[in-house]
Amino acid sequence: MAALPRYPYVSGALPAALAAAEVLHAHVTSTTVLATLPVAVLPLLWRQRQPRVGLLVVPAALLNFLFRPELLLAVAVAGVMGLYTLARHRVLRPAVLSAAAITGSFLVNVGHVAMGVYDLDGRAPAVGADGSLSYFTETFVLAVGVVATVGVADAFRSREESRQAREAAQRELIAMERRHAAAAERAAIARELHDVVAHSVSVIAVQAESATYTTPDLSPAARDGFQQIAVSARSALSELRRLLSVLRTDGTGAEGTAPVAPQPTLDSLEDLLRAHRKAGGTVHLHTRGTRPTTLGPTLELTTYRIIQEALTNARRHARGATVDILLTYAQDEVRIRVADDGPGPDRPQHATTGHGLSGMRERANLLGGRLSCGSAGPEGGFLVEAGLPVRTDTGPLAKGVDE
Structure with a gap:
């Protein structure tokens, strides 16, 4: 005592x-x-x-x-x-x-x-x-x-x-037992994802791919739509496999030796916008300032994910809306503004309170930044704004933020 x-x-x-x-x-x-x-x-x-x-x-x-x-x-x-x-x-x-x-x-x-x-x-x-x-x-x-x-x-x-x-x-024994319990739970989740979700997504990809050959008299637009569904399903399946490899890791890399795809950066924005346009959306990207060469991978990844979630939100709740993205590189901050001309006050409530935007807030807060979202004004539209401080020591956090 x-x-x-x-x-x-x-x-x-x-x-x-x-x-x-x-x-x-x-x-x-x-x-x-x-x-x-x-x-x-x-x-x-x-x-x-x-x-x-x-x-x-x-x-x-x-x-x-x-x-x-x-x-x-x-x-x-x-x-x-x-x-x-x-x-x-x-x-x-x-x-x-x-x-x-x-x-x-x-x-x-x-x-x-x-x-x-x-x-x-x-x-x-x-x-x-x-x-x-x-x-x-x-x-x-x-x-x-x-x-x-x-x-x-x-x-x-x-x-x-x-x-x-x-x-x-x-x-140490209690901590080890907790780690083992967490690893067992992660393995159980991984099995469920693999047995249920991964199988369903793979079926969607196969059916969408085969529909272009088995369904007669398809219009070119419908054929492109099925192809886009197949591409999105295969991309989701790849992300799911990466997630499974993360879940099967015990935190020390014991089972984390499976190769994973590199994390997206600001150089991947064009591919993201191209995918949004192929899905039928309209998006314009505007930049201000000069992109610093000292941006850490965590900041670039968070910027990418915020824009990705904003585009996904627009496709779900404002189909056909035009999305304008303004990316501003300031001396000490990267500012993101994503606005669409879809419905404003009539937007579904879960569009502003869903898990996706909550996750973006958590990402921004983790970097010491801010994120707000809501109606763009009485004339309609939806607005997502974020400010992320520029630091040079965020590199080691990149993997942990995305996982």
Whole structure:
């Protein structure tokens, strides 16, 4: 469980309050003790954000103990907390930290012996005489405390790392299961499209193609109409096959090695207009400005798709209408204006709220642009306007936008 945000400040303030109480109660007047006490206690307030403050706390606690052998409880608590912080955050390796702390404890013990803390009846202790090892009991006690504190802190750290590793593995497993479920769903959709839609479209293409040979007394216009139906059906079948290859891809390209047709660009507009005219529509393209050479493929693809959807909308809801396309290349924006002279207020409601135009809005928004559509005016007609900002870093998004 993560520590509460205020926990370091509350727990760090307790040794400070304890130190103040001990100083007042014991009437501590030593300048050295009073100088090292704040250094050993106050940095603990920031130990969560700056674990290295333990490198200041522990030496200060040892110095305070050196000059005041009657170890203050606040100093003992501060030393343990500083040592725990260093070990918990692995500021130093556990072995290095333990060796350094034990060495410091031994030096403090030696200092106490040299200062005569253990003098017996005015006699200095004779190091090396019988029983002299007892003078270093404090080193042993402090060493045990150091090893225990570092061991507990390192154990908590190891447990936290294990928990994080388990959670990361669990998240990865859940993500993998979701990817597999999505891939299975995509495969199911691909099968449905292949078994139902692709078969129906292929039947339309074959019947339209064969009608020109099996139906007698066809007029030239009717023959061309059947041929156009066959061409459109074959084109739709090719797009459907490309879509199937995308659906069968698991997102990593595992099954996405099937070749796909290149994405259309602004150079493909003439073919799009030619196909619209063959279907019986009238369209005029006007351009303003100079087409920049730095247009990214995503912007060109989005421009193409907006015009394509506007022409499709005109064929569906304003058959026979004349469509005027104005493509303006500004310095920082490509503007698209597609207007027809078909019905305006009488246009079907789904002409302005269908999935096609919603998809065009999403494409424009993805590039940071805008798209609006609606009646061109009281005299009739339908208008689609879009503005797409010119950027040079949209290339890598081209595939993802179209798919």
